[in-house]
Amino acid sequence: MYQYDEIDETLVRERVAEFRDQVKRRITGELSEDAFKPLRLQNGVYLQLHAYMLRVAIPYGTLSADQMQALGEIARDYDRGYGHFTTRQNIQYNWPRLVDIPDILDKLAGVGMHAIQTSGNCVRNTTTDPYAGAAADEVADPRPWCELIRQWSTFHPEFSFLPRKFKIAVVASKADRAAIQVHDIGLRLKTNAAGALGFEVFAGGGQGRTPRLAVKLNDYVIAEDLLAYITAILRVYNLAGRRDNKYKARIKILVEETGPEAFTAEVEAEFAKLQGGDLTLPAEEIARVSNFFTPPPVETRGFDLKAQSQAFQIWAERSVKAHKTEGWASVLISLKPVGKVPGDATAEQIFAMAEIARQYGLNELRVTKEQNIVLPHIPQADLPAVYEALRAANLHADNGGLVTDIISCPGLDYCNLANARSIPIAQAISNRLSETGLDREAGELTLNISGCINACGHHHIANIGLLGVDKRGEEFYQLTLGGAANENAAIGRIVGPGLSGEQVPQAIEDVVRTFIAHRQDGESFNTTLARIGLDPFKEAVYAH
Amino acid sequence: MRIDLEHRPALDLDTAEGVNEANIHVRLEGSVDWERVRALAPRVERFDIHFPKFADGRGFSIAARLREDIKFQGEVSASGHLIPDQARMLTRVGFDSVAPNSNPEDPAWKKGLTTFSEVYQPSNDRRSTALEKRTLAAKQALVDSLNKRLRGAPADEILREATRLFKGRIATLSSFGAEAGVSLHLVSQVAPDTPVLFLDTERHFDKTLKYRDQLSEHLGLTNIVNILPDADEAAEDDSDNRLWQRDTDACCDLRKVRPLDRALKGYDALITGRKRFHSATRMSLPPFELLDGVIRVNPLIDWDRDQVLSYFEEHDIPEHPMKAEGYPSIGCWPCTQPVAEGEDIRAGRWAGSEKTECGIHFSAKSKVA
Numbered sequence: 074m075y076q077y078d079e080i081d082e083t084l085v086r087e088r089v090a091e092f093r094d095q096v097k098r099r100i101t102g103e104l105s106e107d108a109f110k111p112l113r114l115q116n117g118v119y120l121q122l123h124a125y126m127l128r129v130a131i132p133y134g135t136l137s138a139d140q141m142q143a144l145g146e147i148a149r150d151y152d153r154g155y156g157h158f159t160t161r162q163n164i165q166y167n168w169p170r171l172v173d174i175p176d177i178l179d180k181l182a183g184v185g186m187h188a189i190q191t192s193g194n195c196v197r198n199t200t201t202d203p204y205a206g207a208a209a210d211e212v213a214d215p216r217p218w219c220e221l222i223r224q225w226s227t228f229h230p231e232f233s234f235l236p237r238k239f240k241i242a243v244v245a246s247k248a249d250r251a252a253i254q255v256h257d258i259g260l261r262l263k264t265n266a267a268g269a270l271g272f273e274v275f276a277g278g279g280q281g282r283t284p285r286l287a288v289k290l291n292d293y294v295i296a297e298d299l300l301a302y303i304t305a306i307l308r309v310y311n312l313a314g315r316r317d318n319k320y321k322a323r324i325k326i327l328v329e330e331t332g333p334e335a336f337t338a339e340v341e342a343e344f345a346k347l348q349g350g351d352l353t354l355p356a357e358e359i360a361r362v363s364n365f366f367t368p369p370p371v372e373t374r375g376f377d378l379k380a381q382s383q384a385f386q387i388w389a390e391r392s393v394k395a396h397k398t399e400g401w402a403s404v405l406i407s408l409k410p411v412g413k414v415p416g417d418a419t420a421e422q423i424f425a426m427a428e429i430a431r432q433y434g435l436n437e438l439r440v441t442k443e444q445n446i447v448l449p450h451i452p453q454a455d456l457p458a459v460y461e462a463l464r465a466a467n468l469h470a471d472n473g474g475l476v477t478d479i480i481s482c483p484g485l486d487y488c489n490l491a492n493a494r495s496i497p498i499a500q501a502i503s504n505r506l507s508e509t510g511l512d513r514e515a516g517e518l519t520l521n522i523s524g525c526i527n528a529c530g531h532h533h534i535a536n537i538g539l540l541g542v543d544k545r546g547e548e549f550y551q552l553t554l555g556g557a558a559n560e561n562a563a564i565g566r567i568v569g570p571g572l573s574g575e576q577v578p579q580a581i582e583d584v585v586r587t588f589i590a591h592r593q594d595g596e597s598f599n600t601t602l603a604r605i606g607l608d609p610f611k612e613a614v615y616a617h
Numbered sequence: 618m619r620i621d622l623e624h625r626p627a628l629d630l631d632t633a634e635g636v637n638e639a640n641i642h643v644r645l646e647g648s649v650d651w652e653r654v655r656a657l658a659p660r661v662e663r664f665d666i667h668f669p670k671f672a673d674g675r676g677f678s679i680a681a682r683l684r685e686d687i688k689f690q691g692e693v694s695a696s697g698h699l700i701p702d703q704a705r706m707l708t709r710v711g712f713d714s715v716a717p718n719s720n721p722e723d724p725a726w727k728k729g730l731t732t733f734s735e736v737y738q739p740s741n742d743r744r745s746t747a748l749e750k751r752t753l754a755a756k757q758a759l760v761d762s763l764n765k766r767l768r769g770a771p772a773d774e775i776l777r778e779a780t781r782l783f784k785g786r787i788a789t790l791s792s793f794g795a796e797a798g799v800s801l802h803l804v805s806q807v808a809p810d811t812p813v814l815f816l817d818t819e820r821h822f823d824k825t826l827k828y829r830d831q832l833s834e835h836l837g838l839t840n841i842v843n844i845l846p847d848a849d850e851a852a853e854d855d856s857d858n859r860l861w862q863r864d865t866d867a868c869c870d871l872r873k874v875r876p877l878d879r880a881l882k883g884y885d886a887l888i889t890g891r892k893r894f895h896s897a898t899r900m901s902l903p904p905f906e907l908l909d910g911v912i913r914v915n916p917l918i919d920w921d922r923d924q925v926l927s928y929f930e931e932h933d934i935p936e937h938p939m940k941a942e943g944y945p946s947i948g949c950w951p952c953t954q955p956v957a958e959g960e961d962i963r964a965g966r967w968a969g970s971e972k973t974e975c976g977i978h979f980s981a982k983s984k985v986a
Contacts, residue, residue, distance in 0.1 A: 080750065084733060084735050084737075088732075111671065111672070112700075115702075194672065225738060227737055228705075228706075231677040231678055231681050231706070231738075233677075234673065234674025308678050308681070354748075357751070357752045357756065
């Protein structure tokens, strides 16, 4: 894992000191809420329905055990005993007091963390594959590049007041576990014929009210030019992105209105001016950052899956993932136990995960965009002990990757933008599908819920998507099918008229049953849908 | 960056284009027509970039483009709706002054300039970035460890280690002067494809140019890179070809220092033929040193005059024809004289002046501005 040097530490400490002063001026009344808003917004502090919300950055979703421990202590000491992991691999606290936030930031700085640029129209946390550094199919660990992007984007003098927020995702394998095609910039690490690392660069993807898949700008940009290339994209966007309409301000609209070819030409022209300049990454810095991310040595202790309990085997089927180093595995911890709030973890659970990582997992954890946690490096021989420790903390949900592993935004229960509640709907669906056993029968299947068109719950890119809408003061849900966030990224299509909250669980059950009835040997949901079309699903849903 | 209490007026682009004057002040806002700005820039004393709302950050990129693409050297000012938290960003991208439309007296403006003592991104304020500091620290650590390991080591061992470590990123600098044969012979033995950079000042003795061709052929060096001064700079600084008479430092700067700086962009390390016995200024040289980000490798640093002479004999290396004429150190013809018996070997360089080095072995930071 990356460790701050003096420079990183200084910057984070100076930002805390600055924010402490800003909060003090707000509390004494020297700053009005209007004047305070732009200041807090670049530091992850939102004003929600009931209170301020603080979003803490978890750079590229990677956490040390000590950092996880600190996140738990913040949940315990400053919130109501829990934290909420987000789809951008961050964590949010929904109940901190404004006056406490500088102390929270101080505590975070102590473990090399911050809330810098977790909100506002700036470059946000860079996300990546939660199995980075452990996945067998990766070209190289993508995280050194994420860290280089983190530093480049932090307090960027030119790109802190963009037309709109800006999100970058990086993957290092053909399989896309970071949804790069629905990001403002998507990067795929690859090698050229000579074996040199570089990036396939996409731009203009996004969700929200105008979901778009990204277009490819360049098939191969050599790795040392990464910052020059993304600077070129940002400069073109900052100068030309729309500022007249908040809903048309994301880069996806600029790419679409300019046209992919013309946009690419502008970026390439800007890149030609920047290439070879001060933004070229020196080999020394690439080596310095890369040296923080090394895979574990081969583990020689043996492990026999068949000798384990049935409960362990059921759990392992959904939760244990292959690792690139012999004798190791990655463990997925589902934060979606049936009927609970997706992505929430209590302080005690957070402590338990930190302790498991410390004891068995090389001190490392990841947050996934599905709002779960991953222990990337667990010796296979320790899997039974890890399972027992997870059970003791009630963290042994065995539904990772199933349809009940629901991504959901906080919805109307917390968010002042939402039209409808998300969490109770997620709970009702998850109860229904697990009671009927349909979740396990269906296998890999994604279901995401957003409480409004801003699409924080990623409903567009789920096999089954639900969008909360307000119809004359009543909560309704629009059903979409066929979305995907992987290497076959797709935007889901609307099935028919909106459903009331009460109708939703039955409708979802109908969709899942239709899928199970029609799928042919091992087909994914989207393959079945492409083959049989929307009609059978539509008929099943609206028959009731 | 200066915080102005009053906003100074400026012409809009249309009006400015109609005014037939120099040193005008021009206001830019929103989407900018860069071709018109480029055409107008030579007549502009100040560009004022207007921010309609603080959240409209186009002005930051406009300033960056003015500095980086247009290479505008005059004043760039910011005006309009700005907040003190933007002070540090304004100064970094290249603004000289700001006239905020409300509360310019707010002490937060001044304070905002010093919030952060480190920066990550290279920008137009030229502050040293984390990237640069770390890279220099890494290179310095490498230099220190190499000196520890190889101080006093034989020249061929130093050279072998350097060409291995910096493969593809290392060059030799040679003047093809009186002693050049030694290091070039060593290079030809260790790595004959190493680029040999020759600073062609256009003021060399003809005999030096001939020797360059003869010696490189003899040694089988396959990669001689002739580096000329920039033609535009030469036309500007030395239009009458008499700069050496007026200002030797400026002449060396034009014909050696700047061309070498440009050529070194492609290299991490540079082999030199410097030796301690040359002069007092070279007495403390280690075999490896870091100069403006490039590692200088001095494999012959411990050699004395006798070693040099016997090396020439032993390996039957052709000598520079002027050596026999009393020139132990050979530079450009206007500034090189023969040296009398017993004098310092470099006494004939810039004889009669205080100058002892051309400057290519000095850090940019020590150069007189």
